[in-house]
Amino acid sequence: MTGARFVVRLVSILVPSDRRERWVDEWVAELHHYEVHLKGGGRSASSTAARVCLRAIESVGDAAWLRWRQGPPGSTGLVRHSLVGLVRRPSFTLSVIATLGLGLGASTAIFTLADALLLRPLPFPEPERLVVVSDARSPNRGVDAESLDFWREQDRLFLDVRARVGTSVVLTGAGQARSYRAESVEPGFLDVLGVRPILGRPFTADDAAGEARVVLLADEVWREAFARDRDVVGRSIELNGEAHTVIGVLPPGVRRMPGGLVHLLLPMREPPFARLTTLARLHPDIPIDVAQQRVRELWTGWSEERGLTDSGQVTLFSLDRGQGSETRNGLLALAAAVACLFLTACANAAGLLLLRGATRTPEFQLRAAIGASRYSLVGLVLVESLILAMAAGAFGLLVAWWSVRGLLGLMPSTVVRFSYNPISIDERVFAFGFALTVLTGLAFGLVPAMRAGRAVAARAGRTVTASGSDVRLRAMLQVTQVALAMLLLVGAGLFGRSFERLMDDDPGYDPASLVALELTSLERLRGQERTTAAAQALDERLRGLPGVAGVTRSGGTGFLFDYTLETEERPAWDPPTIYMPHQYVDTAFFNTMGIALRAGRGFVASDVDNGALVIIDEDLADALWPNEPAVGRRFRTRDDEWLTVIGVTENVKLDGPIEPFGPYYIFYPASPEELRNGTVAIRSVGDPRDLTRPIRATVSEVDPDQPIRSLLTGTEVTRETVADTRLLAVITRYLAVAGLLLAVVGVYGFVSFSVAQRHREIGIRVALGADIPRVVGAVFRSGLGLGMVGVATGLVGVFAASRFLPVLLYETQPLDPLVIAFAATALLVACAGALLGPAHRAASADPADTLRSE
Amino acid sequence: MRLTLPTATVLEALVHGHGYGFEVVEVTGIRAGTVYPVLRRLEEHGYVRSSWEDPERARREGRPSRRNYELTSEGRRLAVEAAERYPGVGRMFGPRSLERPADA
Numbered sequence: 001m002t003g004a005r006f007v008v009r010l011v012s013i014l015v016p017s018d019r020r021e022r023w024v025d026e027w028v029a030e031l032h033h034y035e036v037h038l039k040g041g042g043r044s045a046s047s048t049a050a051r052v053c054l055r056a057i058e059s060v061g062d063a064a065w066l067r068w069r070q071g072p073p074g075s076t077g078l079v080r081h082s083l084v085g086l087v088r089r090p091s092f093t094l095s096v097i098a099t100l101g102l103g104l105g106a107s108t109a110i111f112t113l114a115d116a117l118l119l120r121p122l123p124f125p126e127p128e129r130l131v132v133v134s135d136a137r138s139p140n141r142g143v144d145a146e147s148l149d150f151w152r153e154q155d156r157l158f159l160d161v162r163a164r165v166g167t168s169v170v171l172t173g174a175g176q177a178r179s180y181r182a183e184s185v186e187p188g189f190l191d192v193l194g195v196r197p198i199l200g201r202p203f204t205a206d207d208a209a210g211e212a213r214v215v216l217l218a219d220e221v222w223r224e225a226f227a228r229d230r231d232v233v234g235r236s237i238e239l240n241g242e243a244h245t246v247i248g249v250l251p252p253g254v255r256r257m258p259g260g261l262v263h264l265l266l267p268m269r270e271p272p273f274a275r276l277t278t279l280a281r282l283h284p285d286i287p288i289d290v291a292q293q294r295v296r297e298l299w300t301g302w303s304e305e306r307g308l309t310d311s312g313q314v315t316l317f318s319l320d321r322g323q324g325s326e327t328r329n330g331l332l333a334l335a336a337a338v339a340c341l342f343l344t345a346c347a348n349a350a351g352l353l354l355l356r357g358a359t360r361t362p363e364f365q366l367r368a369a370i371g372a373s374r375y376s377l378v379g380l381v382l383v384e385s386l387i388l389a390m391a392a393g394a395f396g397l398l399v400a401w402w403s404v405r406g407l408l409g410l411m412p413s414t415v416v417r418f419s420y421n422p423i424s425i426d427e428r429v430f431a432f433g434f435a436l437t438v439l440t441g442l443a444f445g446l447v448p449a450m451r452a453g454r455a456v457a458a459r460a461g462r463t464v465t466a467s468g469s470d471v472r473l474r475a476m477l478q479v480t481q482v483a484l485a486m487l488l489l490v491g492a493g494l495f496g497r498s499f500e501r502l503m504d505d506d507p508g509y510d511p512a513s514l515v516a517l518e519l520t521s522l523e524r525l526r527g528q529e530r531t532t533a534a535a536q537a538l539d540e541r542l543r544g545l546p547g548v549a550g551v552t553r554s555g556g557t558g559f560l561f562d563y564t565l566e567t568e569e570r571p572a573w574d575p576p577t578i579y580m581p582h583q584y585v586d587t588a589f590f591n592t593m594g595i596a597l598r599a600g601r602g603f604v605a606s607d608v609d610n611g612a613l614v615i616i617d618e619d620l621a622d623a624l625w626p627n628e629p630a631v632g633r634r635f636r637t638r639d640d641e642w643l644t645v646i647g648v649t650e651n652v653k654l655d656g657p658i659e660p661f662g663p664y665y666i667f668y669p670a671s672p673e674e675l676r677n678g679t680v681a682i683r684s685v686g687d688p689r690d691l692t693r694p695i696r697a698t699v700s701e702v703d704p705d706q707p708i709r710s711l712l713t714g715t716e717v718t719r720e721t722v723a724d725t726r727l728l729a730v731i732t733r734y735l736a737v738a739g740l741l742l743a744v745v746g747v748y749g750f751v752s753f754s755v756a757q758r759h760r761e762i763g764i765r766v767a768l769g770a771d772i773p774r775v776v777g778a779v780f781r782s783g784l785g786l787g788m789v790g791v792a793t794g795l796v797g798v799f800a801a802s803r804f805l806p807v808l809l810y811e812t813q814p815l816d817p818l819v820i821a822f823a824a825t826a827l828l829v830a831c832a833g834a835l836l837g838p839a840h841r842a843a844s845a846d847p848a849d850t851l852r853s854e
Numbered sequence: 855m856r857l858t859l860p861t862a863t864v865l866e867a868l869v870h871g872h873g874y875g876f877e878v879v880e881v882t883g884i885r886a887g888t889v890y891p892v893l894r895r896l897e898e899h900g901y902v903r904s905s906w907e908d909p910e911r912a913r914r915e916g917r918p919s920r921r922n923y924e925l926t927s928e929g930r931r932l933a934v935e936a937a938e939r940y941p942g943v944g945r946m947f948g949p950r951s952l953e954r955p956a957d958a
Contacts, residue, residue, distance in 0.1 A: 022906075022921075026875060029918040030886060033876035058887030068899070308882040 003435070004031050004048060004056035010386065010438075011056075013379055014063040014079060015339050021068070027059050038537065046768060050428040053435075060390065078145075081575035092356055093388065095745070096349050100392035100440070102738060103345025104433045107400020110338040110731075113430040114331045123253040125194035129282040133161060133295065135275075136313035140279035143314060150302055156282055157291055157298075159283055162189040164257070169239045169264060171225065177705050180221060180263035181238075187267060188192025192281045193257070200233040205246070207267040215244040216265040219252040239264070240524040247499070255407020256695040270406035279319075291314050305672035311700035319705070322389070329807050330728050336490055336801075341735045341742075344484045346436065347477045348742045350444040353385070354474050355753050357552060378446065383440035392441075393434045400425055410727045448474075475786060478750050485736070485743035486827055487797045492736035493819035498812045499729035502722045507618070508652035510594030511714025513549075515688045517680040517695060518709040535676040538702045542682055550683040551673040555584030557569060567624050567635045568642075575623065580662060581655065584670035585677070590615075590649065592683045600647030607646070607669040615647040620664040656721025657810075681714075688713045723809060740830055743790070748834035751783040755838040762845040772843050779839040780832070787831035791824045856897050860884050860942050863893035864892045865925070868902065869933050872948045873922045881947070893923055901929035 008027045015023045032056040036057050038048040088095040089505060094259045121127050133151055134143035142163075143151065150162045164185045207214050217232065226232045236243045244266075255563065256262060282291055292315060313402040322830050364377055404425060481543045509840050523531045535553070542551045587603045589595075598618055607613050621630035634642040649667075670678075684691045692711055701707055712720070719726055755762070762775055798820065807815035855861075860882075867878045875893060879886045896938040904923045912919035925933060935946045 025906075025918060026890075026921045029874070029920045030876045030879070030890075032918050033874070034886075036881075037880070055886055058885055060886035060892075062894070063888040066894065071896075 004052040007053060007056040008059050010062045011059050013383060014067045015510045019066060023063070026748070027056070031056055035325055046428060050431045053431050054427060064775060072753050077482065079383055081380060082387055086387065092352060096352050096388050097392045097395055098387070099345045099742060100349045100437050101395030103342040103401060104392060104396030105436050106735065107338045107342040107395065108400035108425060108430045108433050109403035109407060110334050112333045112425050115429060117331060122319065129284065130193070130319040131280050131282055131288070132317040132319065133278045134317055136315040142255045142275045145271040145276050147302065148276065148278070154298065157283055157286060158279040160188060160192050161278055161280040162186040162192050163268065163271065163278050164189060165268065165276060170520065170525060172238045172241065172525065177522060177707055179224065179707055179709065182260050182264040182266050183257050184268045192279050193255050197248030197250060198251045200246070203267045204250065208269050213242055213244040214267060215239065215248045215557055216248045217246055218250045218263050220255065221263045222249045246850040264750050288316065318789055321759035333728060333808055334731055335414065337488060337732050337735050340484045340488050341739055342433070342741050343482050344742045346440045348746050349482045351474050351477045351746050351749060352443065353444040354447065356444065381445045382442065383544060384436065385445035392437055396433065396437070397430065400430065405801065406612060410730055438749065445711060450568060457487045468746040474750055478746050478786050479790045479793060481743045481746045482787055482796060482827060483793035486741040486791050486794025486823055487801065488732065488736040488824060489823035490798045490820055492732040493731045493823055494809060494812055494814065494816060495725065497816065497819060498810045499722065501811045502657045502725055503718070504658035505653070507657060507718065508595060508650050509654065511718050513688055514593070514714035515682045515684060515691050515695060515711065516717055517682065517711050519699070519711045521677045522706065523677060532673050532676040534703055536672055538699065539680065541698050541702055542680070542695065545691070545698060547685050547691055548682055549685050550588055552588040552592035552679065552681050553586050553678040554589055555670055555675050555678040565624065565637055567637060568635065570705055576665065580664045580666065581606040582666040582668060583654070584668050584674060586670060586672065586675055592681055595652055598628060598648045598650055600645070602647060603669040608671045612641050612643045613646045613669060613695060614643045615649060615667040616645055617665040618647050618651045620666065621645070621648045622663065656718060728808065737784040740827065743827065744830045747786060747831045748837065750777060750786065751835055752838040754782065755779060755842045759845060762842055766845055776839045776843050777840050780835055783831055783835040784828065787828050791827055796818045798852070855895060855937060859940060860888050861892050861896070862940040864889060864896070864939055865929070865936045866923050866943045866947055868923060868929070873924060874920050875923070896909060896929065901932050950958040
């Protein structure tokens with residue numbers, strides 16, 4: 001509670017001195033009680049400390065009230081004086097509040113995301129003991145259903161092993177049909193996770209065996225579809241057209257399960273597939289690497305015993321957060337960038353406070369001369385700094401709230417939706433940033449106050465120059481700001497270039513004039529025939545819409561996973577990529593998508609029944625038959641039927657420029673029946689955004705109950721695939737602009753203050769015959785000198801950071817000379833711009849003025 | 855003195871024998887930064903009086919000593935008025951106790 005106690009002591013300065021001691025006692029009792037209460041609730045020490053700190057900050061209201069009740073200020077009148085002082089210098093006050101508030105808000109927002117997505121432990125007890133037992137190639141391959149009991153028997157290794165299968169269901173009978181993601185799990189699955197429903201009960205063995213169908217709701221569905229109705233337990237709801245009884249509601253923390261986002265849990269009746277994904281809880285006494293080793297040995301033994309060849313390897317995967325390394329590295333880079341900005345903001349505010357302190361030296365000396373105690377001078381600065389920090393904190397909280405919302409919009413939707421932890425402003429991060437803000441305010445506000453307190457009031461009223469150490473300190477702060485701004489600018493330049501290259505990349509089709517429509521499949525409710533009819537009716541209506549140049553359907557991208565290819569000319573060959581997407585398409589596909597055929601022909605309706613005809617992309621054609629025509633040739637994946645190539649398209653990147661599934665594509669012809677649940681792509685004559693409204697209207701005209709899963713323009717789809725890079729590019733751009741502005745404001749402040757201080761000296765020099773260009777030159781030299789030292793320091797930082805950047809960049813060098821040159825020039829030009837004002841003032845120094853003022 | 859909703863709620867908490875500031879914060883759910891100024895205002899107007907517990911006792915129990923607030927007879931009258939003005943507040947706490955229970 002030390003931190004919270006410190007806050008209360010600090011705030012107590014506001015309380016009239018006769019009541020101060022008792023006031024502190026009462027708040028300490030309050031905080032003590034709150035702390036005991038929080039600890040009793042099982043909170044972690046850090047969370048408790050942060051909450052108690054926030055409670056301590058509430059004491060400001062109480063203290064301010066007491067101060068206000070005291071009536072007109074007494075001998076010190078700290079608060080009123082401070083407020084008056086701040087209001088009288090609005091530009092100083094607003095600059096500090098804006099600078100610190102922006103820095104604090106941006107940092108809180110980014111760290112909030114990093115914390116939720118990367119740092120905070122998964123919301124299950126002892127999450128490090130949760131593992132997925134699976135084929136060694138991927139945790140999604142799972143194990144075969146037969147071996148499940150074998151793994152369950154290993155009770156010295158696992159406390160329990162349970163299977164799960166992801167599925168999707170349609171909820172009907174409550175307004176428009178809604179599609180939800182469900183997990184079908186074995187009873188006992190929730191015990192493995194360590195989760196209990198907050199309402200109702202978990203599944204039992206009877207639920208999986210009995211006649212009655214039951215379901216558990218996740219918090220999100222309970223909130224959205226049932227308005228948190230506590231009587232929902234026992235109610236019957238219709239899933240895929242069958243009545244299910246709600247038996248419970250999951251706690252709000254459980255928004256995601258190992259398989260992905262979860263809305264509903266269903267009991268697994270009997271294993272629906274030959275392979276099942278698993279979740280196991282390791283025995284507490286077994287370290288994970290030992291368990292890993294044991295699992296391999298056990299599997300080899302079991303396979304041999306059963307005479308299985310080719311049974312692969314089984315291993316343990318720890319339950320990860322489901323975020324790719326790009327997101328991880330991206331967020332870490334952002335955290336670093338935002339830390340740079342926060343430090344810039346602190347350095348800037350520190351410079352402003354030092355400057356203000358220096359200009360107030362005469363005031364302090366005057367106050368000291370007329371009897372103000374050192375305590376009251378220090379108190380004045382302290383209260384002023386506190387007020388500034390509080391205001392900056394409040395502003396920062398607003399900025400953080402707004403930024404988190406903005407950031408969520410920029411993040412890849414999968415990252416946000418698949419986060420285990422809910423993403424909301426984290427009080428610990430905010431408390432930390434706030435504490436740093438207050439400390440900056442106090443530390444740099446106090447330096448001049450202490451000095452003033454010590455000063456003898458001999459020269460009161462005379463203009464004084466700041467001490468040498470003061471100037472050095474401010475020069476250092478200035479250099480730091482420029483250096484940090486340099487880092488931010490280079491970062492923004494690199495990510496911006498990288499993003500540009502990604503977006504400029506030729507995807508092999510024309511996303512700019514396309515709209516992609518995905519519908520929730522109602523086939524389980526309506527049957528295949530009605531679904532096909534509805535799909536055809538919809539396509540027909542869409543084709544008739546004004547502004548539509550074409551409509552095509554393509555079927556859910558399947559993958560060949562870990563495949564081997566062979567041609568008639570060449571024996572088996574393992575391509576370097578482990579996936580190969582294959583897509584089922586209709587005859588209009590290539591035309592509508594704007595994919596050019598390099599050789600051969602497109603599909604015609606009769607190709608569907610004609611057996612194994614395919615179209616492949618140029619990458620695959622080159623890989624199979626380098627420098628030879630591919631049309632008419634045959635290839636196959638191991639032991640499959642031979643496929644004849646009838647056409648070759650240009651290189652396509654349908655899954656985004658990064659090509660997450662490798663460069664090879666195979667297209668198969670498919671009939672309208674086969675494509676009834678496929679994605680609809682609509683080609684627009686004009687701006688595709690104009691089509692989204694009529695498309696929505698058409699969908700609901702054809703079938704009012706049909707939910708739309710997504711409706712995005714082609715550009716939006718591409719953006720989504722490069723969202724990680726885009727996020728970095730957009731945010732670092734903002735951060736860099738903010739950093740540049742702060743640095744420029746800092747340089748301006750520094751130089752104009754020193755010009756103001758040297759006004760007399762400059763005046764005398766001019767009187768003695770110094771020429772104006774020399775005076776102006778001196779101003780530029782001092783300002784640009786600072787800028788150059790800053791840029792050079794920043795460059796050192798850029799070199800140091802360049803080691804970590806390549807993974808985040810696309811076709812861009814981390815030490816891109818153009819970007820570095822641009823950043824350095826931009827900074828120096830901006831600094832030079834900031835010097836124009838002070839240089840003008842120096843040049844117009846009138847010696848007569850100077851002499852008069854002496 | 856204005857009889858605001860927070861004031862009425864704090865009065866009701868005091869009627870129900872929650873005499874420490876932190877207790878009032880806990881049972882009412884109002885922020886500490888609001889509760890304490892309300893208590894101070896009530897005390898200033900004579901609706902509430904406060905006393906500090908024996909520091910020796912707090913020391914024995916290893917915690918800071920507490921300040922206890924108690925309604926004066928004026929305060930009780932104000933509490934009745936508050937309950938009439940804000941009938942919902944009374945329902946937060948259940949039946950009223952007429953006397954403050956002895957300090958446990």
